[in-house]
Amino acid sequence: MIALWIILGILVILIFFVIGAYNSLVGFRNMVKNAWAQIDVQLKRRYDLIPNLVETVKGYAKHERETFELVTKARNLAQQGSSAGAAERGKLEGELGAALSRLLLVAEAYPELKANQNFLALQEELTSTENKISFSRQYYNDSVLKFNNKIQMFPSNVIAGMFSFKLGEFFEVTVAAEKEAPKVKFT
Amino acid sequence: MWEQIRSNQVRSVILIAFIAGLLLAVGYFLGLYFFDSAIGGLVIALILWAIMSLIAFFQGDSILLGMAKAKKIKPEDAPRLYNIVEEMKIASGLEKMPDVYIIDDPALNAFATGRDPNKASVAITSGLLQKLNRDELQGVIAHEIAHIKNRDVLLMAITTVMLGTIVILSWYASRFLIYGGMTSSGRRSSSRDGGGGGAQAIILIVGLVLMILAPIIAQLIYYAISRKREYLADASSALYTRYPEGLASALEKIGASTQQLRAANQATAPMYTVNPLHKEGMKVSDLTSTHPPISERVRILRSMAGGASFVDYENAYRKARSTNQHILSKATVAAVGVVGIRPPSPSIAGEMEPASAKAARSHEVSDMLLRLNKYRMVDCECGARWKIPPNFKDNNILCTRCGRRIRL
Numbered sequence: 001m002i003a004l005w006i007i008l009g010i011l012v013i014l015i016f017f018v019i020g021a022y023n024s025l026v027g028f029r030n031m032v033k034n035a036w037a038q039i040d041v042q043l044k045r046r047y048d049l050i051p052n053l054v055e056t057v058k059g060y061a062k063h064e065r066e067t068f069e070l071v072t073k074a075r076n077l078a079q080q081g082s083s084a085g086a087a088e089r090g091k092l093e094g095e096l097g098a099a100l101s102r103l104l105l106v107a108e109a110y111p112e113l114k115a116n117q118n119f120l121a122l123q124e125e126l127t128s129t130e131n132k133i134s135f136s137r138q139y140y141n142d143s144v145l146k147f148n149n150k151i152q153m154f155p156s157n158v159i160a161g162m163f164s165f166k167l168g169e170f171f172e173v174t175v176a177a178e179k180e181a182p183k184v185k186f187t
Numbered sequence: 188m189w190e191q192i193r194s195n196q197v198r199s200v201i202l203i204a205f206i207a208g209l210l211l212a213v214g215y216f217l218g219l220y221f222f223d224s225a226i227g228g229l230v231i232a233l234i235l236w237a238i239m240s241l242i243a244f245f246q247g248d249s250i251l252l253g254m255a256k257a258k259k260i261k262p263e264d265a266p267r268l269y270n271i272v273e274e275m276k277i278a279s280g281l282e283k284m285p286d287v288y289i290i291d292d293p294a295l296n297a298f299a300t301g302r303d304p305n306k307a308s309v310a311i312t313s314g315l316l317q318k319l320n321r322d323e324l325q326g327v328i329a330h331e332i333a334h335i336k337n338r339d340v341l342l343m344a345i346t347t348v349m350l351g352t353i354v355i356l357s358w359y360a361s362r363f364l365i366y367g368g369m370t371s372s373g374r375r376s377s378s379r380d381g382g383g384g385g386a387q388a389i390i391l392i393v394g395l396v397l398m399i400l401a402p403i404i405a406q407l408i409y410y411a412i413s414r415k416r417e418y419l420a421d422a423s424s425a426l427y428t429r430y431p432e433g434l435a436s437a438l439e440k441i442g443a444s445t446q447q448l449r450a451a452n453q454a455t456a457p458m459y460t461v462n463p464l465h466k467e468g469m470k471v472s473d474l475t476s477t478h479p480p481i482s483e484r485v486r487i488l489r490s491m492a493g494g495a496s497f498v499d500y501e502n503a504y505r506k507a508r509s510t511n512q513h514i515l516s517k518a519t520v521a522a523v524g525v526v527g528i529r530p531p532s533p534s535i536a537g538e539m540e541p542a543s544a545k546a547a548r549s550h551e552v553s554d555m556l557l558r559l560n561k562y563r564m565v566d567c568e569c570g571a572r573w574k575i576p577p578n579f580k581d582n583n584i585l586c587t588r589c590g591r592r593i594r595l
Binding site (some may be wrong): 124127 | 280429
């Protein structure tokens, strides 16, 4: 009789453990999903800003057609690939980031452009959007790290295996130029 | 992040329980003295505490913002500030964007308030907005967002209310004991007539000592909690921005400023980034300060060589103070992996900031303050910009630069 009660007790504890571990895994997975949505919002914001920026710069720097085309192309490619996975997207966004910093570098050579209120406002928006992208990426990667730890570590790994939770994919920007801040000289 | 909050909560709950114990003890002796019943005193203490808590819970942030004379701003009023707050909201994983407030004051300071992370506010003085570059402002805002995210605001509100209750109770009790004793109030003499003898005297003395010591002890605990929270917020700021130098450099600028904040007092002091009341360099004030000394905070941030994680902060803390003490709990340190430092923002990389950037920022801030005070901006065709005060009645002005009449 006592043995039965003990077995029953262990079973109840086990069930509670499984429920708890499962719920916490789902919590982490939602955190990762939410963090990914945050990146998405900021990337879309960048797509929206670029045409405006290109138009404004065009008004002052007519001879930089090559740069404009590069930026526009990179933007369109990135927008088309916006449903791809984290790794593929990281590559496209990295190229767009590199093209954009080239455009801003070009703008540095035109003092009149730099005094334009519209351009300054756009530049602040773009700088901030770039920051928001990297901060949301930072938060996303932190969340993925925690989620993956939970999936791989004992004892929650057993539960993760039972319900086939998949490891999260890190979002890395693969182009080297994006990681380095563009060097800007004040003259 | 959750691990860190949880482990800090355990420690904070212990300290709060201790202050609550003090509060009850004060109430107990109060009752014993004046009503001959400990229960009566306890009830009074609890009622006072409950009323103050309710006010702090529902009105706390508006009282605080009102006392600081803070004005709420919209994104278009100060795009740079608003963007930075949003960046830090994203970096910290906060769910809702906090409200942003401006305090029209040349002093350099900032604070955060709000009883829960989804209903929070960040306030910053116009002086700070004007003096700091983008990276520095980011460091300060990250520090404030960390206070929100770590629920320091709620914790400090609870502690402040208890401390306040203890101070009020023991202040009145000690006045009544001293003056009431002279005029020999009815209740006290009657209780003496009852004649408890030695036991009565001991209770009297213990109670008196407690009345005097309770506010002091509670205050010291309060300071200790506050200082610990400041270190944690600094560490979180470095982690969120991945750039400890931003906050370090901002703190240095703030420390070098001699402006005192006009609308700050003892109760609101711990809410600010740096203590708005104390002067730097007072070693004696170490135990009775809401904030660690600025120079030390800067030193710790600067010696976080090559990393922005909590582990790096903890190591830097030990090196700077040459102790083996922990400043962050074990769970906190273990929660995040290796974290690198990012390079400074492109616009301010390397050399000194150009004077033109400083002037532009100064203009931006003063224009914003005028707009907040309902001034109208009118551009003349000659390029001059006129700021029209809200009580200006005429329908046209004369541009003194080019002589044109401008219709309003």
